Amino acid sequence: MSPSLFSGRKLCIATKHEKESVIAPILENALDVNCFVPDAFDTDILGTFSGEIERKDSPIETARKKCRMAMEATGCDLAVASEGSFGSHPTLFFVPADEEFILLMDAKNNLEIIARYLSTETNFGGESVSSWEQLKAFAEKSKFPEHGLIIKNQEKDWSYLNKGIQDEKELKESFEECIQAHGSVFVETDMRAMVNPLRMEAIAKATKELTRKIALECPNCSMPGFDVVEHQSGLPCAQCSMPTKSTLQDLYRCQHCDFEEIRKFPRGKEQEDPMYCDFCNP
Structure with missing residues (x-):
């Protein structure tokens, strides 16, 4: 449906x-x-x-x-x-x-x-650079030129800002222009999807x-989106039967009619290994 x-x-x-x-x-x-x-x-x-x-x-x-x-x-x-x-x-x-x-x-x-x-x-990252060699090293580990870079004068200062750089010639020119004008350069990965x-x-x-x-359809109203909204802990320990931090059950909720359903043992096991028990292995 x-x-x-x-x-x-x-x-x-x-x-x-x-x-x-x-x-x-x-x-x-x-x-x-x-x-x-x-x-x-x-x-x-x-x-x-x-x-x-x-x-x-x-x-x-x-x-x-x-x-x-x-x-x-x-x-x-x-x-x-x-x-x-x-x-x-x-x-x-x-x-x-x-x-x-x-x-x-x-x-x-x-x-x-x-x-x-x-x-x-x-490739998320950014750092201050003071030389072309430093910038080239950052570019290489950031998967440039397939992935774009941003040059600005400081991390939290946008007086100089050049985005979407994917060409080495432009990168070097931008570095030189920024450091001459502001005395500092900050390079970071451009996280916009198209670059x-x-x-x-x-x-x-x-x-x-x-x-x-x-x-995933709701059992009550058949609308889509019936999925887990909460993982609830408490899976019992196989040795002492006390509740552990491992998932016992999942709570499903419909975003349309708010119908809820609990489904136990979502990981396919009904007991947890004692090594994960705070009582058996404190």
């Missing part, structure tokens, strides 16, 4: 940075929609990765605002938007991570479905996760 809910409808992809190149084929194939991108659509007003425009909202709220903006601009009642966040991995400390969120908003059916994909396959193939791959995987969620 899920694909037919969207079949034949126009789907607006709220992007400025060519994300439609990976999002459209996946959604058109899975949902039978007709994807398009709004003309002269500027998502940078909600924040830029280079920092000259601060993103004031969470990634999910930013994606939600993109969808609403696209709907207002086009009159389309079905929109999708993605938003990324970069920094340290939440559990693998000191490992950079790309956390991608993608949100489908269906105004016609009062429906919102969100998917997330977390990847360590990212960052690794990020584009993560967006594609987030989109596939979105289609997986859409295919």
